[in-house]
Amino acid sequence: MSAEELDRKQIEILRILSEHVEPIGSSIIQRELAKRGFLLSERAVRYHLKILEERGFVEGHERIGRRITEKGLEELTRALAYERMGSILTKYMSLAYKTTYYPDNNSGDVVANITVIDKSHAEEAIDLIRSLYENGLLPAPYYMIIEENEEYRSVSAPEGxxxxxxxxxxxxxxxxxxxxxxxxxxxxxxxQFLRRKPIRFVDVLDYEHTTIHPLEIFVYKRATSILNVLKTGSGMVPANMREIPAEAEEKTIEIIDKMVRKGWSGILKIGRSNEPVLGIPVSLDRFGISMAGGITPAAAIVERGIQVETFAPHCLANMKDMKKV
Known part of the structure; x- marks a missing residue:
């Protein structure tokens, strides 16, 4: 099995095992994975451990725990070297490519962000999501809740x-x-929003040259003021910008219009060829599109004083499994 073929979750499991001298069990591995952005159930952890054990990368038993083998350490070294060659941008665009959503029948897999909060705040969070959508700050009016005793596509919530x-x-x-x-x-x-209209980017980070989610930085620095935008129309909203070749402008607008008719939103600005978007220049013979960041719900929840863990973007979810706000 080559480094390219190792599942990212399996790489992280090997990394966790390499940090422990004594064997550790799946419950400890699960907690460590959650700290690193992988919300797996214990059953899913055991599944990946079984695969790693079959390939000789770990050894041990469920009762006494697992430890990494010499072969596993060698594979981890190769995998990490390969991983460093990638970037957060590659991860995001790979997730985008895996979507199977079809606007015509509003079905298929979409990319999902995950926000972990105390279950006592569930209703408050849903109300916020509804308000964000009504104000054009959410891509789509759909959500899903995974309870602490549930599992969805290997994603589970911690106790409470x-x-x-x-x-x-x-x-x-x-x-x-x-x-x-x-x-x-x-x-x-x-x-920056003023009178409920996006005016300009005031801070930007380049996706290509970062190893962490740029928008998470602004959220954890408490630099957003989304609740002010909802209340007064003015404030700061996390957003991103992409460029598209000018020749595809007509087709792009046609597809986005179709999605808007299906209830999609969050488009802040579609620029013209070779013209800046909200103050940000675009490359030659391209046009730009700015959208409200998918992390916006998590940022708004943080502004409410609620403690969150955010994993954005994280996985795929099927539209038929989601509820409409």
Whole structure:
């Protein structure tokens, strides 16, 4: 099995095992994975451990725990070297490419963001999602809640928590890609709103040269003011910008219009060829599109003073499994 073929979750399991001298069990591995952005159930952890054991990368038993083998350490070294060659941009565009959403019948897999919160705040979070959608700050009016005793596509919530899944705007990118339109995801940042209209980007980070989610930085720095936008129309909203070849402008707008008719939203600005978008220049013979960030619900929940863990974007979810706000 080559480094390229190792599942990212399996790489992280090997990394966790390499950090422990003594054998550790699946419950400890599950907690460590959650800290690193992988919300797996114990059953899913055991499944991956079984695969790793079959390939000789780990040894031990469920009762005494597992430890990494010499072969596993060698494979981890190769895998990490390969992983460093990639970037967060590659991860995001790979997720976008995996979408199977079809606007015509409103079905298929979408890219989902995950926000983990205390289950006592579930209703408050859903009300916020509804308000964000009504104000054009959410890509789509759909959500899913994974309870602490549930599992969905290997995603589970810690005890006393819920995992709130919302639709990421990478889904729109995925639909465009599946229609033969190249996407160049460029920047994540903060957009200033005034009188309920997006005015300009005030801070941006380049996706291509970062190893962490640019929008998460602004959320954890408490730099957003989404609740102010909902209340007064003015404030800062996390957003991103992508570029598209000018020749695809007509087809792009046609597809986005179709999605808007299906209830999609969150498009802040579609620029013209070679013209800046909310103050950000675009490359030659391209036009830009800015969208409200998929992390916006998590940011709004943080502004309410609710503690969150956010994993955005994280996985795929099927539209038939989601509820409409």
């Amino acid at each position: 928590k819920i995992a709130l899944l919302t639709v990421c705007n990478l889904t729109i990118d995925g639909v465009l890609m599946k229609n033969g339109i190249p996407i160049f995801l460029k920047y994540g940042g903060l957009v």
